[in-house]
Amino acid sequence: MPQRRDTLKNSEQELRIFRVRTLLAVLVVATLTSLLVGRLAYLQIVQHEIYTTRSEKNRVRVEPLPPNRGLIYDRNGVLLAENRPTYNLTLVRERVDSLDETLALLVELLELPEEDVEAFNVRSRQRQRPFQPALLMSDLSEEQIARLAVNRHRLPGVEVEAQLLRYYPDSEVMAHTLGYVGRINVEELQSLDAGRYAGTHFIGKTGVERFYEEELHGEAGLRKVETNARGRVLRELGRTDPVPGENITLTIDKSLQTLAYELMDGRRGSIVAIAPATGEILAMVSTPGFDSNQFVTGIDVASYRGLQEDLDLPLFNRSIRGHYPPGSTIKPFLALAGLADGVITPDSTINDPGYYQLPNDSRRYRNWLRWGHGRVDLERSLAVSNNTYYYTLAHDLGIDNLDKRMSGFGFGQRVAYDVQGESSGLMPSREWKRERFNQPWYPGETLSVGIGQGYWQVTPLQLASATATLANRGHWVKPRLALQIGGEPLPQDLPNTLDDIQLENDAWWDRVFSGMEKVLNGSEGTARRTGVGLEYRMGGKSGTAQVFSLGQDQRYNADELEERLRDHALFMAFAPVDDPQIAVSVIVENAGGGSTHAAHLARAMTDAWLLKDEAPDAEDVREVLQEDNAQVEGN
């Protein structure tokens, strides 16, 4: 066991070595610590005076330089959102001697109404990072700037700051789609990257401004300045320039958008137009609009209340959040579902006595034409918008198949790539009903769904997107608003696109298209008056949606009540049939008089896009509508 003795000896030696080394370490630690203490004492005792002077006399301050927000253009380079130079009133709370006095003085100098004192108080006391300027007021007038300049010595901590302010030249037309920027609020401040947003007062609140906030904002820069003890800048020591935000080109065509807005002519509703091949949203209008510029500078309480309490809901973006029963506009999709499922063929017919009855049920589900359309095939069912055909079809498909096939067209889900706040609409199903009402699905409800009534609700954007898919013969393209970001085109293949819709026989698409063309040019077509003089092949489908009830808390006078109980007019269309360039959905709330109103607007949109300058303008369409108003027709 020599090993063992070795071990014993070594252990003692090891311990000795360790103790010696540890002692040395203690010496080193002591030396280094005294070095630190010496250095600290030197800084804090010997050189204390020098550093105190340095810290108090000439202060160096880092000021953030906010980046310029990216501009937004339409597809032809027309400016939709720009930055206008304005002067803002800001206040750094930490540099103010008495906040109350300062605020009172400001209100007096600027001759502001009493109410604004409260707003000033709130804004100046809003939680901020220390020494960050709080924005009290935007867009000062020349006179106000002059008054502040004269009284500058009485207002430490108050600055007039030149800043670029967002401005929307066509605010009402673009309001919903473009969205707007507004002051950063407390909740937003919590989640923002403090460095990037140092010095930025505004942030995208809705629409494109919100969705592309990241791209539009840019990177903040810095400048280091020497100031006196009062915080006034004496000289600039250095700077890192901010990187401006990316400019964004939208797919929107401003002239088409404006036309859509004018076509609505003060009525409530929405028009959405999509280029089927690319999914580019050419126009997306929700009416009534509002002046989004009001929100940039901070809308006053009275105006905001006015907008909020307006029965026409101008702030509500109908294009993406409005839920409407699609009515007969979904018949082409149901026909395709029937073809895909083998429930019908293009040549199979039914006999329509004017109603449909479920087996073992006495209830009659009526066609809109009481005495019926007689023998009806696929194309005629679309042209005359026969209900009985689709009751039969829906019953044969069954709700489960129907729900599955319609979801394939994007109903009941968000469809767009970059549309902020899109609603998913509602595609009813057996599971949905059990979850929502804890009730089984009744066969009669399938029939309602078959003619686009019942629980089914779509958004105008969904309807336009589904129409574009149909125009593409089932090829799915995701709708989108951005054409280029910072000069770079968006990728063509966007994520989460639905699967293409396949039919057994490609020629069947043409039969459905033919039926949709007959809506406009057939002798029985529901929109035949709209189809007069068409210079290209256009397919479409009309629809009306009944208004069942009004909100309980809304008060209407008698005339208004009657108006608001009228049916909504819907139309979906695409053109030209052989090479689709545009797909449109139109919804006019409470239009009355069937679907013709919407059909005329849809035609005006396709005319404008395909015929360009030769197309009739909004004024011409208005005349046609007035002539039409005399006659009233069904679906």
Next chain:
Amino acid sequence: MPWQTLTRPLRRHPVRPPDSGIARRKSIWERIHIDPWLLGLLVILMAGGLLVLYSASGQRIESVIAQAIRFGVALAVMAFLAQLSPTTFLRWAPIAYGAGVVMLLAVEIAGDIGMGAKRWLEIPGVIRFQPSEMMKLAVPLMVAAYLNRCQLPPRLRDIVVCAVIIGLPVVLTAIQPDLGTSLLVASAAVIVVLLAGLSWRLIGFVGALLGACVPILWMNMHNYQRQRVLTFLDPESDPLGSGWNIIQSTTAIGSGGLWGKGWLEGTQSQLEFLPERHTDFIIAVLGEEFGLVGMLILLALYLMIVGRGLWLAASSQDTFGRLFAGSIILTFFIYVFVNVGMVSGILPVVGVPLPLVSYGGTSSVTLLAGFGILMSIHAHRRLLPR
């Protein structure tokens, strides 16, 4: 063969009567294997750190709460590790070390690029951490475990093996590039070798060799690393760029004077002058608001922790425990020295946080994990096979 021998039971301490421990009843601290002195000092330090953090973070209570939660986690890790027997660490050392090297290689190949350097390893949605952080413990653990089975003082052959054990992860960390961490890993491991009794001749030789390597190192440094060194030599040369930090932090400390300007009253710190004032430069806030007195109290706290730690290390019964415990505690001191030295302008700016005071979770967990192992080594003395 070497790996098997590593896991042999710990070498026994020279026969000595256990100091009256048999008769005495175990105190509660002994039963939960926690050293009350060390724990108390650490808690005081952390509490003081939170106080300074509140001021340094611009009075954001959210930051303080987040940090307190991290401290809680770190203390739990410490308490857990203290329960394990030192044999466990000895057994796991090669595995932890091997895993660490593999992960460093993984970072090199597939690491997430953060802050311009590849440091993070991420399993998306599961975990995201810096393997180099783990190596701060794993490498000295491995070296101590290796030396535990050698005759000490180590012979040349053992030293070469140690150099390889240390060199591999250090080089991998350095090329991430994270020079600061790689130097800390290296120093923790080198301390183990030094404590083991590396001969003075060799120390002198290696020192000379390193000196000769400085130009080569300089050639291979990234621009920002060189800039840091240059700025350290003359901060005024670049008052707006890299010199900014040092000028501002010395101004903050210097203007604090003897008693400081008072909590939350520091003009330099409360203004946005101080860069990274809640992370690496937090001690400048302390210096400005609590003055020299505050600084001395802090340093005294650190020294007491180091003193207690060294005492625990010296009273350890086996080579492995001594070496590792000594390394942990001396590395801790190096952190303090480098951070305070850098903020007060006597060392170049390297990214070393102030232990248990700077804002950040990973380093606190690593530090307290080290203390956990230290407590385990101390507390399990009598449980060793005799």
